[in-house]
Amino acid sequence: MNPELIMEELLNHRYFRRLLRLIETHPYSDELNSFHSSLIVKGGKILSYGINKPGANSFALNYAQHKGWQLHAECCALYKVRRMNLNGATMYNARVNKHGVVEISKPCLGCSQMLIDHGFRKIVYTTTKGFEIEKVNNLIEVAT
Numbered sequence: 001m002n003p004e005l006i007m008e009e010l011l012n013h014r015y016f017r018r019l020l021r022l023i024e025t026h027p028y029s030d031e032l033n034s035f036h037s038s039l040i041v042k043g044g045k046i047l048s049y050g051i052n053k054p055g056a057n058s059f060a061l062n063y064a065q066h067k068g069w070q071l072h073a074e075c076c077a078l079y080k081v082r083r084m085n086l087n088g089a090t091m092y093n094a095r096v097n098k099h100g101v102v103e104i105s106k107p108c109l110g111c112s113q114m115l116i117d118h119g120f121r122k123i124v125y126t127t128t129k130g131f132e133i134e135k136v137n138n139l140i141e142v143a144t
Helices: 003-011 014-024 073-080 109-117 136-143
Strands: 034-042 045-051 090-097 122-127 130-135
Touching: 003 014, 003 130, 014 034, 014 045, 014 090, 034 073, 045 073, 073 090, 073 109, 109 136, 122 136, 130 136
Parallel strands: 090 122
Antiparallel strands: 034 045, 034 090, 122 130
C-alpha cells in the first residue's frame, strides 16, 4: 500500500491522529531513527500518552527484554497511570521513521507482558499496511 495512503488512513482515526501529532513534536528527533508513541484509552477517554526516549526507570526495567538506553513509549505512558485500574483498557501505538514512513509498532515481549499484568484488553498498532488490532493476551501466546 502507498505510504501516503497509509498516513491518510491513520490521520482519519482519532487516536492515531493524536499519536502522529506526538511524533511530529518528538523532542529526541536528532537521536532516534524511528519515533514511537503510545496512548492509553479506557471508556473512550485518553488517560495517558508516552513517547520513546533515552533513559530508563525501575518500572520499565522490570519488563525490559533488552537493557538499552531507550525507554519504550508503552512504559512511558503506563508509568504515569500505573496506580489506576486499567482493566479493559486499550493501548494505541504508532511508529514512524525519520523519513515519515509508518512502521510496525507491535509491542516487544516485555511491553506485552506489562500490558497483560495491568489488565489491558486490546492493543492497536501501526503496520506497514495500516494498523492491526489484537487482544493483549494473544501477544504472548503467539511469541512463545
